[in-house]
Amino acid sequence: MKVFVTGGAGFIGSQYVRAMLAGEYAGYEDAEVTVFDLLTYAGNTANLPIGHERLTFVRGDIRDAAALEEVLPGHDVVVHFAAESHVDRSVAGAVPFASTNVVxxxxxxxxxxxxxxxxxLCVSTDEVYGSIERGSWDENEPLQPNSPYAASKAGSDLVALACRRxxxxxxxxxxxxxxxxxYQNAEKLIPLFITNLLRGKPVPLYGDGxxxxxxxxxxxxxxxxxxxxxxxxxxxxxxxxxGVEVTNVSIARRLVELCGADPSMIRQVADRKGxxxxxxxxxxKITKLGFTPSIEFTAGLESTVQWYADHPDWWPAETA
Structure with a gap:
């Protein structure tokens, strides 16, 4: 079995690759894995067991047809993680999101x-559905994205389903x-808050949280x-x-407590557009396949804080 993983040096992709190479997935214990990743700001080969006998790493861009033609043939399965994924960056500049995620x-x-x-297997996000006041989205809900990032992922989803048909x-x-x-990039909420608090720096909470x-x-x-x-x-x-729904302000307060920081370190800032x-x-639908989350949120958050505390070399460099 040969598995081709796009974006496999990123946060979620690298977790998938590490688990597969560790033999955690039945039937794939001997799978050969090719990671194809452009190594933009969110990709890092330090997230991968480089040197593993069943891992091949190729630096490449999914928009590059020639590069794909060189390395993709012969693979049985493709797991597609590669994407521009940060909402704030998409608000500041949407073109890379449309280019990477759709094209x-x-x-x-x-x-x-x-x-x-x-x-x-194409990996997408709940953000394609938009925002919901009450209840929960099922898979038949219309796509109503509200950010350039979410719109580009909705476009990616539609491209994939059209290719199927x-x-x-x-x-x-x-x-x-x-x-x-x-291993999550520290621009995202939880790792940003953890690394800031462990450094004694305030955390920016959008709006009222x-x-x-x-x-x-x-x-x-x-x-x-x-x-x-x-x-x-x-x-x-x-x-x-x-099924674990938490407000951003509750997340901030939990992280302040876990990091031993003062509640005054939470600073409200102007809300993000859209x-x-x-x-x-x-x-x-997926529970009918047998899926049940195994990591309880409180324990998972505690272990995540501990991981960042134990890996200060992985934090981003401080800026003036």
Whole structure:
């Protein structure tokens, strides 16, 4: 079995690769893994067991057809993580998001179709649904993205599903809630707050902090992805959630406590443009495949804080 992982040096992709190479996924214990990653700001080879006998790393861009043609043929499975993913960056400049997330996905899928890849798993986000005041989204909800990032991921989803219908490619699509855990880039909320607080610096809380997100540990997310890869159905979309909904201000207060900081370190700042109020997923469809989150949120958050405390060399450099 040969598995091609785009964006495999990033936060979620590297967790998936590490777990597969560690033999955590039944039937894939001997899989050969190729990580294809451009190594932008969020990608880091330090996230990977470079030198592992079953791992090949290739630096490349999913928008580069020639690069894909050189390395993709011969792989049985593609797991597609590669994406520009930070909402704030997309608000500041949306073009790279449209280019990578939409054009890049199309380029990748065209190559998969040409080379008869058996299965393609496309990893997406709950943000494509927009914002929901009450209840939870199921997989049949219309896509109503509110940020350039979310719109580009919705475009990626539609490209993937169209490729399924046009070429008959076995494409499976997942949409996950917010992830947390080790190795996450420190521009995201939880690692940003942890590293700031451990340095004795204040943390910026958008608006009044009432925004609600559903949190899932990255290891649980990757286990769910593997479940969809092995037991999911071609052409189907699967929401991956936890049922753990927490306001941003509650997250900030928990992290202040876990980091031994003073509550005054939470500083309210101007809200982000188009900031969605609440996300919530109905993930009953994937539970029928056997998925249940295994990492309880409080314990997972504590272990994440400890990981960052134990790895100060992984933190971003301080800026003046």
């Amino acid at each position: 890049g996905t199309q380029q990748l899928l065209d190559s998969c179709a040409r080379h008869d890849v058996a299965t393609v 046009t070429h008959g490619l076995d494409i499976r699509l997942t949409r996950c809630s917010n992830n947390y855990g080790p 009432r925004n609600v997100r559903e949190w899932l540990h990255v290891a649980d997310h990757c286990a769910a992805l593997q479940l969809v890869l092995t037991d999911g159905e071609p052409g189907e979309v699967y929401n991956i959630g936890s 900031h969605d109020l609440r996300y919530s997923l109905d993930f009953s």
